[in-house]
Each structure stands twice: as C-alpha cells, then as structure tokens.
Amino acid sequence: MIDAIITAALDHIRAHQGAGKALGYAIPRIEAFDGQVNETQMAQLLQTTPAVFVAFAKGTGAEQGSRRHWTATLSLIVVTRNLATEGAARAGKGAEIGAYRIAEDMAVLFDRRTLDLEIDAIEPVEITPIVPGWARTQKAAIVGLTCKTGFTTAIPGADLAALDDFLRARFDFDLPPSGNGADTSTTANTRPS
Incomplete structure (x- = not known):
C-alpha cells in the first residue's frame, strides 16, 4: 500500500x-x-x-x-x-x-x-x-x-472465523486446600479420540 x-x-x-x-x-x-x-x-x-x-x-x-x-x-x-x-x-x-x-x-x-x-x-x-x-x-x-x-x-495467519471449531480447552481453577497436592487444572477434549 x-x-x-x-x-x-x-x-x-x-x-x-x-x-x-x-x-x-x-x-x-x-x-x-x-x-x-x-x-x-x-x-x-x-x-x-x-x-x-x-x-x-x-x-x-x-x-x-x-x-x-x-x-x-x-x-x-x-x-x-x-x-x-x-x-x-x-x-x-x-x-x-x-x-x-x-x-x-x-x-x-x-x-x-x-x-x-x-x-x-x-x-x-x-x-x-x-x-x-x-x-x-x-x-x-x-x-x-x-x-x-x-x-x-x-494480519496473515489463522482465519479467525474458523476458530469457532476448537479441539481442546484448558480450565484452571482453585480448590480449597486439601493438603494432598491434587492437580487444580484439567484439559477437556471436545472431539472423541
């Protein structure tokens, strides 16, 4: 331009x-x-x-x-x-x-x-x-x-309109302390393997 x-x-x-x-x-x-x-x-x-x-x-x-x-x-x-x-x-x-x-x-x-x-x-x-x-x-x-x-x-790269079809999401959350060292995150797959 x-x-x-x-x-x-x-x-x-x-x-x-x-x-x-x-x-x-x-x-x-x-x-x-x-x-x-x-x-x-x-x-x-x-x-x-x-x-x-x-x-x-x-x-x-x-x-x-x-x-x-x-x-x-x-x-x-x-x-x-x-x-x-x-x-x-x-x-x-x-x-x-x-x-x-x-x-x-x-x-x-x-x-x-x-x-x-x-x-x-x-x-x-x-x-x-x-x-x-x-x-x-x-x-x-x-x-x-x-x-x-x-x-x-x-902006070159991903077509942002196509991002509505994602495959994986990560969720982090806080739990009350339990003292057992449990994982406070999880990953959810949106498509079956």
Whole structure:
C-alpha cells in the first residue's frame, strides 16, 4: 500500500501542476525520494527546480482484531533555487515561486484527500524548513511538508472465523486446600479420540 500511496501522490501533484490547473505554476521535477542525499547527488538535485519529492517517512501499526491499522507518515520535500539569495528561494522572487508557497500549496492540495485509495483522509500536519549547509551555499531552499494517513491490512495467519471449531480447552481453577497436592487444572477434549 505504501508504494500505491506514493505513486498516487506523485500522480496527484502532476495532474494539478501547470498553467491553468489548480496550482497555476509548473513543477518540472516530481519524483519519489528514498531519503538519502549526499554531496555528489546535491548537484543533480538542484539541476531542475522547483522540485517536489515524495517519501515514506515511517509507519506504526496497531492490531485491531484480525486486521492491523497502519498510521503512515509521508514527507513532501520541496526544493527551490534562486540565484539571487537563499531567502529568495524560500520566499520567492519575481515570477519564481518560493519553497514556502509550494509547501503551503501542497498542504491544500492533499488536505482530506484519499487519492482514490482505501486510506484515511490525508492530514497535513507540519511544514518545516530543512537547512543543510550545502543548500545555503547553492542559494537553495528545502522545505518539508509532513502528512499523515492510515490504512488497514489483514494480519496473515489463522482465519479467525474458523476458530469457532476448537479441539481442546484448558480450565484452571482453585480448590480449597486439601493438603494432598491434587492437580487444580484439567484439559477437556471436545472431539472423541
């Protein structure tokens, strides 16, 4: 389901970017992101901006009967660059859209959406500036948008509906002390041997 959510998120951004669409501006680079950037990849990252990367950040699961409900955290990472200053990359300047505006627009674009998937409505929860040292020297701005959603999966294993036909039960009980060391438990077979 995680791959499906990321793919649907990328498709959602692509469908709404460009002149005459909901965002009203183009985002030339929209990609999935594995969360790893080193100095060598930095130049490639900044070649085409603005850019939006979608990454799976984490998931936590809770058992609910025969199913597990997952809370998934996604990160949308906005990268902009403005040759004037890093501040212009964050806020925008002239016709160039800044990273903060794109992050805010992404929050509106995803708020309460399910992307035609069987997931909980997406909830944007946090916009955070990400400021690695190399971004400043390249007059780039990186801003993260954290979103939460959820989905439910079946727990592999026994079919819980079939558990009504059990073969053995154990009963433990307390008896008044008799001092003879008698066993205080019994096992009952529900089917004849």
